Amino acid sequence: MEPVPIPEKLPILTINNEVLLPGAPMKLEVASFTNQALMKDVLTKGLKVIGVIPLKDELDVIKKEDVGTVALLVRISSFNYPQDTVIVMTIGLCRFVVQEVLSSTPYPLAQVELHKDVYEEEINENVGKVLENLKDIMLPVIERIGLLPLQYLHHFKDLMDNFPASYIIDVCIHAINASFEEKLKILKLLDLRERIAFGVPLIMKFFGNESDIKTRLYPSRSLPNFPGVSVIKFKSSQGKALQRHLGDSDLEDLEQRLQKANFPEHVSKIINKDLEKLKRLSPYSPDNAVIRNYLEFVVDLPWSVSSKETLDVKAAKVLLDIEHYGMDKLKKRIIEFLAVRQLKTNVKGPILCFIGPPGVGKTSIGRSIAHILNRKFQRISLGGVSNQSDIRGHRRTYIGAMPGRILHAIKAAGTNNPVILLDEIDKLGSGGYNGDPKAALLEVLDPEQNMHFTDHYLNVPFDLSNVTFVATANSARTIPAPLYDRLEVISVDGYTSVEKYHIAVKHLLPKQLDLHGLGPEMLQLTDDAIYKIIHEYTKEAGVRSLERKLAAVCRSVAVKVAESSEDTLPYIINADNIEDILGMAPYYGEEILTIPSHPGVALGLAWTGKGGSLLVVEAKRVPKSSGQKAKLILTGLLGSVMKESAQIAFNWVRSAAYQYGIVKEGNDLLEKSDIHIHFPEGAINKEGPSAGVTIATALMSLFTGLPVASGLAMTGELTLQGLVLPVGGIKEKLMVAHRLGMKKVIIPFKCTKTLADIPSCVLDEIKIITVKTMDEVIETAFEGLASASNHNLLSSKL
């Protein structure tokens, strides 16, 4: 085998908290920008050696006289999931000293001088003896405590024989896992005698029993002196021996694993071909790492490993109740889904898709399904995935090619029948330059096709028909239509304060106490403290922020418990002292918003993927510019549908103005001044038709000068005829109205049936008024004043 040429100009990889010593193997994770740039060049130019310099601080730069180690690159693997990472397997060859830094971008390049250690025939007999003894002592210890990875241990003795004896001290220091500072000092000591004098005590300290090891190391004299040490030469062929050994041992290991794996027939053929090719390739060929990574991925895939499914519907009910509070409708549907599976095992059931706001337990219900079925669970986040290759992998011809997320998840699960949760399916990006991810996902979800799913990287079909897919989304509106067709959508609603309280007490708090090593004997939260967190510290449909706040309380109390004596326990957190931990309540007094004191203001209810929210509508007359026509001005980051519904509401009011006595016959509202309608929280996108009735009510209030009844909110689409059409998200809207203490809510008549889903505590406290027309809305909003029969009364107010 050819010796490795070591150039005088070396590209430099910098590392922190670690030191690569000559003779020692090391796995380096390359993350920094400059190091990644270097690895790119290594891959494209096929470099075999680089320089590695340890830096104390990430921000340090390399300079003249720095000492580093020439590193032989044994293997490079790259991953882009879950994030871009390159892992490099290296072995230190010899020390070098930087003579000049030639450039620093995109990565440092330095003129170096290789350090020639003293060795061989000229080495003093005493030094040689010490090193030999050290080797004899260290070998069994290294073997016993597993200080080196198994595959290196195997050839450790051979390596020691092949390497210059001067490396023994370096390898031993590496093996005893000395501190960063100690290793750095060893690296910088260019004189072998000094290295031995500094290193041997460290090794003795590691063994603990100093006197014994000292006599074994130095049988003839108490301390060595090192006369006669002179120059030695580094033989690069010695590095080769090391590389060869490492390469072979890995290959043998891989071959054995491939033989043991239970591949389907069509896969075995391809694997054998690749394995033969790998054996023929030089270890320096860039193809070597590519084929090796591929084979390692293939062998790790669970071709024939599956979990044994246990399904007992009765037990499933109990488990669902233990793991989740409430969610009755959802639990019922899951039980039906499971019951069908129990009766007909090979059924290609629907793909359940849980739709609801963040933090309502969609992911954790998916985990429970896996638990019930006794299968492994994996979650794939589809948010922002815009390339087909994310799902289906890259072809192996690309540098840094990777399998797709589906096979990654299968590999991580270790079984071929896990439950895979496709999270945020509504956030799937639309086709990138590399193909549409939707098409790939459709194939994954299609029971007719997914038994032959072909990932581009794997390049042979993998059977996905045993995988149970479950999906989640925040809103059904944005799920691509072809995918929506394959899903059975189940909505998971937000929680009322009472439900949140029970979830906190039964699930979130015990979980957080456990995670922080606390028990109820150390920390107790009173009910009013929990309600205060729910009402004043969080504003959400789910319970994610609530869980975070409870974690913050546990963290803070954990510190106090650690510092205090037992007689001060338990810490009782109540509504008064919670501010000491969580700071001022951010949503304190939010209900004040719900009192529209000025004419021209009305309160609507909106619904987004994040849950329900209050929508304030403000209308005002403003002087028009002279000589210009009066106009309608709309502001508040509105989508096109919302702009249109504002136009409809305005024109309805315009046409009904005479009937309501707002203008005299033949006059128009838009004659004298501009009308400005604004939707506060102007930085938040607003879209949809459901604000129609609210806008019309705000305008009626403006033109009549009558404030809208207090504690009233509304939702409904308005037509030009003045009809009120049904809208979505009624449950979420009523929940937010309840949270904010609203007394009355107007909803379209056609939404009456959705009231069956609303918790009784909400219906008990809010009066629901169902309407078919805008006239009925006005009747309620102005408490009877605004009906046509009050024509004259209104006219007199103008």
Ligand SMILES: Nc1ncnc2c1ncn2[C@@H]1O[C@H](COP(=O)(O)OP(=O)(O)OP(=O)(O)O)[C@@H](O)[C@H]1O
């Ligand atoms: N009904 C419930 N009973 C017990 N715990 C719950 C319930 N609902 C939510 N949780 C807990 O709330 C936390 C957040 O839930 P999870 O992560 O499943 O929300 P999600 O709906 O998947 O949110 P996202 O859409 O943001 O992914 C988890 O710790 C979960 O266990």
